[in-house]
Amino acid sequence: MSDAFETWITGQDPKVNSGSGDQYNFTLLKDLGLKARKSGPRLIAEDDLGHELEGFVYPEGLGYARRLLQARHTVVLTGPPGAGKRTAALKLLHELRGSGGVCRELLDQTTEDSAQPALDPVDVDQHDRLLLDLSDGDEIWQSRVLDELSGFRHQVLEHDAYLVVVLPVAGTSHRLRNDARSLTAELHRPSGTAVFRARLRVRDVLASDEEMRAGELTDYLEAARATEHVVRLADLIELAKRRQPNQDFAAWLTSALASVADHxxxxxxxxxxxxxxxxxxxxxxxxxxxxxxxxxxxxxxxxxxxxxxxxxxxxxxxxxxxxxxxxxxxxxxxxxxxxxxxxxTDxxxxxxxxxxxxxxxxxxxxxxxxxxxxxxxxxLSKEEQAAVAERLAEQYVRTSKSDELFRLVEQWTSARRRGLRQATAILRLGLDHPAHRRAVWAAIYNWSRRENLGKELTVILVGVCSEVLAERHPDRALVRLHHLARHEREAAPGAATSALIALAHSENRLYRRLLQRLVTGLANDNWRAADTRLFLMLADPRLLIDTTRRSRPLLSDTVVREQVTAGWGYVLAHGQVSFAETRLRDWLDTALDQHRHRDALLGTMVDACDGRAGPLGGLLLLTLRWSTDGTGTLPERRRIANLLRRRIDTAQGIAFAPSRG
CATH class of the missing domain: 1.10.10 (Arc Repressor Mutant, subunit A)
Known part of the structure; x- marks a missing residue:
């Protein structure tokens, strides 16, 4: 259910064609200081996770948390800031890697124009290991999640999955319902010295007991408010060692402490x-x-x-x-x-x-x-240009009100092209800033719905949505990209369309979400033309039956099949058979090549006509023309045409008399 495609048009070697017209392969990302994501937004790679957990020091309370998770398949981690709750959650899930499921993070799925639950039961697959980190989330989402947690746990148990929840700070467990409070385990921050030694060991840096007792080091470890501050100091010592390999630990420590000091x-x-x-x-x-x-x-x-x-x-x-x-x-x-x-000095x-x-x-x-x-x-290199732009943007984000930031973005994108990096940095940093995050969500949403949006601002919004917002809030990114794609020219779909289709194909859930939005849009006169174009691009039969990156084809999912059928129904019912001919021929070609999925493909096309004579007649005429193409496959094409004709006759209630020998 959560298997991910690697169909990222924004990747290093983008070759996906998103339709007719000019192909916009998003090569501007690097210029804007953005990096293309390489996988679906929620999957946690086991090798990356193992590397991240190197040198992990067990906090007090982790043993009890482990026993709760194993016995009840859910544990809620609480504790003071700096206790390393997220890392501990990942450790618990990594220890269960032999369960057979994938490790995934549940993200904020709420959007402005949908009543989607905060925790969608569809997200749970067999043996999944799920992380739900509320420590850096939006307060409204946190409240909704805690309200829905008890019901969501039923899905976790039904699928023999595991769920670790990270609460923001100690003392918030009272917001849980009574049946979930018994699942809490409080963690206490491990010794700073123990964390520091473990990290140095992983980094292959040796320090004697005497060197570890240095006054400045002891003072820093005692004053450090969070485990990540201790880890950062160890990493800076390793960096100093690489820069000055002939120096000793005392010199590396001095350099590292200078880097973290208040200057x-x-x-x-x-x-x-x-x-x-x-x-x-x-x-x-x-x-x-x-x-x-x-x-x-x-x-x-x-x-x-x-x-x-x-x-x-x-x-x-x-x-x-x-x-x-x-x-x-x-x-x-x-x-x-x-x-x-x-x-x-760093x-x-x-x-x-x-x-x-x-x-x-x-x-x-x-x-x-x-x-x-x-x-x-x-x-200056492209990376250096982006770094300079970000340094200026940091000052604005740090000291300005949200509406001032948005005026800057519009000024930078309307006056001259050389402000694109600065505007991109403003939005990217704003999305990471607790004081600006919700305002940036709203601003991007309002911009995305605006007709005749400037080209420069459109390019920036597409990049920020697909490569920044989608990391933690893929549903919000999908909604905004959908609005942006609706405004692109039909003859030449561009960056927004490419990014939208790629994001939808990164997860089954997002694919279903976009299908639902398109089916709704097809019933709306304002969006029918744009959403028809997007639906035909999304309804690629080869991707719908693909099993190389998922356990079963998307078309076998009941919800997907119903939505695809409904989408085709709107397209065919409005006399757009000729407009959709290229994609319909794709479906017929795929049915020709893929015997296993032939019935599902032909059945979906016929079911979409809902027994109506006009769409059925148009589909049959197109299929008959298709059956006369391709000299080497004519017999098989005629066979498929006959299969489709029989399905159409059945849909119209025409019975067949048994053939006589």
Missing amino acids: SEKVADVVAESRTASRRALLLALAYFHGTRADAVHSATRALLRMVGQREEEGVTPLEHRDLKEQLRTADATLDARRHVSFV GYDVAVREHFWDFLPHLRPRLRDWVDAGIELPM
């Missing part, structure tokens, strides 16, 4: 001491173009000085200017072997950006114009 006071002092425009321009260029080539930082510095009407060094000839290496040294920055420039660039943004707010409009222009520097 705000130090930056404030440096800015206060840097009274010249050239020095401050260099700090800003290093902060926004951090990790890029030296000539990019140099060009960005000069551009910023020109923008604020300042010369580089008054009264100094070009030959007398301080060289870049000297300037970098005074700014505590360094040049690596590839001639890429960065601050010596995280320092973030503090510089935030200081100038927060404490010199009058510079914000000029910083925006400067970054907009600087992104186009020819020496």
